[in-house]
Each structure stands twice: as structure tokens, then as C-alpha cells.
Amino acid sequence: MAILKFAGVKKGFGDTEILKDISFEIEEGKFYTILGPSGSGKTTILRLIAGFDQPDGGAIYFDGKQINDLPANKRQVNTVFQDYALFPNLNVFENVAFGLRLQRMKKRAIQLRAQEALALVHLGGYAHRELDELSGGQQQRVAIARAIANRPKVLLLDEALSALDHKLRKEMQTELRQLQRQLGITFIFVTHDQEEALAMSDQIMIINEGYIEQSGTPVDIYDEPLNHFVADFIGESNIIPATMVKDFVVEINGKQFTCVDAGITPGEAVEVVLRPEDLDITTVESGKLAATVDSQLFRGVDYQIMVHDRDGHEWKINSIHKTTVGKEIGITFDPEDIHVMRKGESQAAFNARLASYQEVDHDQA
Amino acid sequence: MTKHNFGRLFFTLPYYLWLLLFVIAPLVLIFYQSFLGLDGHLTVQNYLTYARSATYLKMTLNSVWYAFLITAITLMIAYPLAYLIAQLKRRDFWLALMILPTWINLLLKTYAFIGILSQSGPLNALTKALGLGSHQLLFTDAAFVIVAAYIELPFMVLPIYNAIVGIRPSLINASLDLGASRVQTFWRVIFPLTKGGVEAGIQAVFIPALSLFMITRLIGGNRVITLGTAIEEHFLTTQNWGLGSTIGVVLVVAMLIVMLLTDGANAVKKGGKRG
Numbered sequence: 001m002a003i004l005k006f007a008g009v010k011k012g013f014g015d016t017e018i019l020k021d022i023s024f025e026i027e028e029g030k031f032y033t034i035l036g037p038s039g040s041g042k043t044t045i046l047r048l049i050a051g052f053d054q055p056d057g058g059a060i061y062f063d064g065k066q067i068n069d070l071p072a073n074k075r076q077v078n079t080v081f082q083d084y085a086l087f088p089n090l091n092v093f094e095n096v097a098f099g100l101r102l103q104r105m106k107k108r109a110i111q112l113r114a115q116e117a118l119a120l121v122h123l124g125g126y127a128h129r130e131l132d133e134l135s136g137g138q139q140q141r142v143a144i145a146r147a148i149a150n151r152p153k154v155l156l157l158d159e160a161l162s163a164l165d166h167k168l169r170k171e172m173q174t175e176l177r178q179l180q181r182q183l184g185i186t187f188i189f190v191t192h193d194q195e196e197a198l199a200m201s202d203q204i205m206i207i208n209e210g211y212i213e214q215s216g217t218p219v220d221i222y223d224e225p226l227n228h229f230v231a232d233f234i235g236e237s238n239i240i241p242a243t244m245v246k247d248f249v250v251e252i253n254g255k256q257f258t259c260v261d262a263g264i265t266p267g268e269a270v271e272v273v274l275r276p277e278d279l280d281i282t283t284v285e286s287g288k289l290a291a292t293v294d295s296q297l298f299r300g301v302d303y304q305i306m307v308h309d310r311d312g313h314e315w316k317i318n319s320i321h322k323t324t325v326g327k328e329i330g331i332t333f334d335p336e337d338i339h340v341m342r343k344g345e346s347q348a349a350f351n352a353r354l355a356s357y358q359e360v361d362h363d364q365a
Numbered sequence: 366m367t368k369h370n371f372g373r374l375f376f377t378l379p380y381y382l383w384l385l386l387f388v389i390a391p392l393v394l395i396f397y398q399s400f401l402g403l404d405g406h407l408t409v410q411n412y413l414t415y416a417r418s419a420t421y422l423k424m425t426l427n428s429v430w431y432a433f434l435i436t437a438i439t440l441m442i443a444y445p446l447a448y449l450i451a452q453l454k455r456r457d458f459w460l461a462l463m464i465l466p467t468w469i470n471l472l473l474k475t476y477a478f479i480g481i482l483s484q485s486g487p488l489n490a491l492t493k494a495l496g497l498g499s500h501q502l503l504f505t506d507a508a509f510v511i512v513a514a515y516i517e518l519p520f521m522v523l524p525i526y527n528a529i530v531g532i533r534p535s536l537i538n539a540s541l542d543l544g545a546s547r548v549q550t551f552w553r554v555i556f557p558l559t560k561g562g563v564e565a566g567i568q569a570v571f572i573p574a575l576s577l578f579m580i581t582r583l584i585g586g587n588r589v590i591t592l593g594t595a596i597e598e599h600f601l602t603t604q605n606w607g608l609g610s611t612i613g614v615v616l617v618v619a620m621l622i623v624m625l626l627t628d629g630a631n632a633v634k635k636g637g638k639r640g
Contacts, residue, residue, distance in 0.1 A: 050538070050542055051541075051542075052538050052541070052542075071541070072538070072541040072542055073541045073542070073543075073544045073545055073546055077542070078542055078543065079538070079539070079542045081535045081538070081539060082535075083533065083535050085533065085535035085536050085538065085539035086539075087536060087539070087540075087554060087558075088558070089557045089558055098540070098543050098545075098553070099543035099544050102543065102544045102545050102549060103544065146539075146543070147542075147543075150543060150544065
């Protein structure tokens with residue numbers, strides 16, 4: 001059963017509409033990520049869940065009850081703030097115990113709970129430190145401990161890792177994921193970092209300009225982006241205008257290729273996505289396309305190679321093998337590497353189409 | 366001497382001169398004067414006179430009491446006011462309104478109050494119109510305290526306002542998020558974080574209030590005699606500069622005590638913005 005539900009939620013500030021029509025359901029015990037560029041409305045969604053703002057339209061349900069106007073302090077939700085928002089006048093222990101003291105718990109119980117929360121974020125011995133003795137990463141952990149000490153049903157994390165350096169951020173991603181499994185509560189993580197979203201989440205919701213563009217598992221979203229925005233925003237991609245010739249055949253730049261998409265009207269203008277890591281470099285003769293290498297960038301794990309084909313179209317290729325700038329190469333890819341996107345197709349329509357021809361597939365098999 | 370050192374000296378010299386001429390020299394002079402008798406010889410007589418006189422003791426207590434009253438009343442008005450202004454949309458405008466009266470000459474403001482509080486003033490006109498009769502408002506203790514509090518108010522509002530505005534909004538949200546009500550948030554987060562501002566405000570009001578003399582004379586009608594009045598009398602009327610300086614030293618010591626009690630430096634560090 002859904003612990004949290006948004007039904008047609010709208011929210012604006014002054015003349016600007018931030019959230020236009022947001023509906024979703026959040027299940028218990030999963031790691032959700034709300035992903036979107038700056039100004040897309042993702043933090044506003046978090047503020048509505050936490051109760052810092054009230055929606056202008058629509059309804060928010062928590063545990064089946066409508067909570068549109070329930071004040072923040074009455075909600076079983078806790079937040080890890082982007083700037084940590086630790087109380088500078090209190091030490092580590094008192095910060096973590098802040099919520100527990102408000103519940104008028106016994107001294108001994110507070111002690112236990114706060115220590116337990118600190119141990120969960122590996123800060124067991126830090127209870128009596130002052131905040132200014134801690135590094136940024138440790139302050140981050142205190143903020144998490146403070147939020148989980150209250151044992152919320154849902155934990156909200158607002159760009160929680162964005163202030164940390166790359167290495168620490170990677171570590172915290174793993175730790176947060178572990179923590180979520182350990183506690184079994186719902187995490188809703190807001191970020192603009194797609195890599196972070198892919199690494200941590202059970203479910204990703206992509207927000208843009210006040211609408212949900214797509215939601216699904218990281219694999220679904222990466223492999224089957226619904227539209228140009230999602231394809232461009234998640235991962236790296238070559239997005240090319242194309243025409244659907246018939247089921248399982250698409251025409252790209254005047255050449256026909258076999259693909260795995262169907263259920264689209266023949267002759268319809270579509271876009272195809274080819275991930276740079278799905279493109280392989282081969283000899284000109286065995287390639288599906290012939291191209292010239294324009295530039296090559298070493299990135300540690302791989303090379304990013306920019307090429308242009310004989311018709312002048314640019315392609316981005318990620319390869320672990322290096323090549324030579326100026327060299328003629330062939331590009332090859334498999335039918336399943338081509339992902340066809342219809343313009344303006346909704347998530348429901350996409351799923352229905354997918355189901356229709358995958359069933360056909362099964363029948364044939 | 367290197368070139369760098371010379372440049373440094375050149376730019377810091379005016380400040381050292383200023384400190385020497387207008388801070389250190391007057392303090393030394395007052396301290397020295399306080400040990401001079403009427404005949405111009407060095408003596409501790411002034412201190413003995415001060416310590417043995419019941420009048421001066423009473424005056425000192427009076428000064429501290431009135432300064433305390435003025436500070437307390439100013440604080441009680443200033444804190445909610447600063448809090449309110451900080452919540453307003455056009456807070457800079459309201460703050461400017463609050464500060465505007467400090468641009469008007471103190472004497473002018475005091476005379477304005479004489480007009481307002483006098484027998485034929487608007488306040489008495491109002492009470493008469495309401496059938497409550499006319500009252501002696503001027504030259505009362507209450508009038509003195511009210512006018513002094515009015516004049517000191519901006520100096521209390523400003524540091525408190527700055528402290529409130531300096532609190533990151535996410536701290537308030539964090540408090541609510543953890544289950545605190547608005548009232549609990551005030552006492553557990555906002556108030557502790559604005560303590561530095563309150564302490565700065567107390568220093569800014571209590572210390573000048575201790576040595577007020579013009580308002581005591583014009584509004585208090587010399588009914589309230591504070592140490593400030595006593596110093597004025599000794600320097601201008603009785604010409605006993607030695608005893609006047611002694612009282613001056615007493616005031617300096619009193620101010621030092623207040624500063625130590627409010628422990629400004631530490632409070633500012635704790636209440637300040639943090640990254």
C-alpha cells in the first residue's frame with residue numbers, strides 16, 4: 001500500500017507556477033529519487049511532503065489520510081537539509097536528541113536512541129563534539145542521524161550529498177543505500193545528479209518544468225527513455241531524428257536499420273536514442289556507418305570520441321579502446337541498441353504499446 | 366625598516382593617533398583627575414568622599430536601577446518588534462523607519478516630548494476630552510523612563526534584528542520538521558541564536574542609560590538624580606573636577622562589569638552565521 005500519494009498537486013509562488021500537475025504514489029520501504037534540473041520543482045515537492053509549504057491545488061495523502069494542511073511538526077516525516085541545518089548552539093548529541101526531547105522521552109531512552117542513530121552513521125564516539133570540530137562529511141552524517149533518530153516513516157533528503165567532494169559523495173551513496181535497507185523506511189532523495197540517481201534508487205521520478213516526465217526503475221529509464229528530455233538528461237546520448245518505416249525497421253539519416261520497436265504508424269517522424277557506450281568502433285568495411293574521428297578525450301574509465309559520418313552527422317562514442325584523431329573508422333551497433341521515441345507519447349501509452357508488441361513477440365516465439 | 370613596514374605604519378598611524386588622543390588620553394586624564402583634591406594635590410580623598418557618602422551610594426543605586434529599567438523596557442519592546450520586522454515583506458523599509466528618529470537631534474526629540482507631555486499638550490488634551498481630567502505627566506519618573514526607552518529603542522532593535530535575520534530559514538524548518546511547535550522553535554532555536562544580538566543590545570542601551578543627564582533634567586525635572594547628573598554638576602556647577610572624575614571612574618568600572626556579564630565576543634561567535 002502506498003504510504004504517500006500526490007493527486008494532481010499544483011503549487012505556485014507569486015506568478016510562477018512551479019508544480020503544474022503532479023501525481024504519484026510512493027510505496028513503503030523503497031528508495032525513491034526525484035531527479036530534475038535546477039528550478040524543475042523537485043525541492044518544492046519535498047517541501048510539500050515535509051509540510052513547509054501547502055499545495056494550491058490537488059491533494060497529498062499520507063498513510064491514506066489527506067494531509068494538505070497538516071503542519072510540519074505533526075508529520076511523520078523527517079528531512080535531511082541541503083545545508084544540513086544543524087543547530088549551531090547545540091553539540092552533536094543535542095542536535096540528534098532535539099526531536100526526542102520534544103517528545104518528552106525519558107532521559108535514558110533519549111540517550112539510547114541518539115547513540116543508536118549516531119552509531120548507524122558511524123559517528124558513535126562523536127556525541128560530545130561541538131559542530132565546528134566536525135568536517136563537512138561528518139556534519140552531513142549528524143544531519144542524517146538527527147533525522148532518523150525520530151524514526152520517521154519517510155525520510156526526505158534534499159540534495160543531501162551535493163556539498164561533499166566526489167569521493168565522499170560516492171561513499172555516502174553506498175552508505176545511504178545500506179542505511180535505507182537496514183532501516184526499511186522509505187527514502188525520498190532529491191538530486192540534480194543523474195549518476196547519483198541511477199546508483200542509489202529503486203525508483204526514479206524525473207521532473208521537468210513542473211511535470212513528471214517519466215518514472216520507473218533506473219534500468220527502465222536509462223534503457224527506455226520516454227522522450228528527448230529524459231534521454232538527454234539521463235546519461236549521455238546521441239539523439240537523432242528518424243522515420244519509422246514499418247514495425248522493427250527505422251530510417252536514420254536516409255539509411256534503414258533493424259530495431260526492436262513496433263506499434264508505431266509507418267512513416268511517422270520519431271527520434272532515436274543511441275547510447276555512446278553502445279556504439280562500437282570497427283573497420284570501415286564492417287561498420288554500419290563510416291566516419292572520421294574528430295576528437296578524443298581520455299576520462300579515466302573510457303575515451304569519449306567524437307566522430308562525423310560521411311553525411312556530416314556527429315556521433316558521440318564512449319569506448320575503452322583508443323583510436324586516432326583523423327582516422328576513418330566504421331561504427332556498428334545492434335538492433336536493440338536503437339531506442340525509438342514517439343513525440344509526445346505518455347508513459348501510459350508507451351507501456352501499453354510495449355505490452356502489445358511484446359505479446360506478439362511471445363506468440364511468435 | 367622595509368618598505369612594507371613603512372606602508373603599514375603610514376596607514377595605521379592615524380588610527381593609533383586617534384586611539385591615543387580620544388580614547389587613551391581621556392581615560393588617563395579622568396583617572397589622574399580623580400586623584401586630585403580641590404587644592405590640586407594628589408589624594409584619595411575623592412574616593413573616600415564617594416564611598417562614605419550615603420547620597421552618592423543612593424545615586425549610584427538609582428543610576429543602576431533606572432538604567433536597568435530602561436534596558437528592560439527597551440528589550441521587552443525591541444525583541445518582538447525586531448522579530449516582527451524580520452517577518453515582514455518590506456522589512457528594509459520598516460527597519461529604516463525604525464532607525465529614522467536617530468537622525469534627529471537628541472535635544473530636539475527631548476523638547477518634542479516636553480510638548481507632548483506638558484499640561485497643555487496633546488496627551489492631556491486627550492485625557493481631558495475623555496473626561497479623565499488632566500495629569501502631571503512631565504517631570505515624573507515614568508516620563509523619564511519612557512522617554513529614555515524611546516530614545517534608546519533603535520539601538521536595541523538593530524542588533525537583535527540583525528541576529529534574527531542572520532538565522533538561516535532552514536534551521537527554523539529543521540526545528541518544525543523534528544516536531545517542534547512554533548513556540549518551541551522560538552525558545553529552542555530562535556532565542557538561543559539571537560542571544561548575541563540581545564547582549565549587544567543590552568550593552569548599547571545599558572551603558573549610555575547609566576550616564577544619562579539631559580533627559581533626567583528636562584523630562585525627569587531633576588527628580589531623578591543619576592551619576593550622569595552628578596558628573597555634570599561637579600564639572601559645570603561646583604567645579605570639583607576631582608570628584609566628578611571619581612564618579613566617572615565608577616561609571617567606567619560599572620560598564621566593564623556589564624560588558625563582562627554579557628560576554629559579547631563569545632555570544633557573537635555562537636550566534637553568527639555558519640556555512
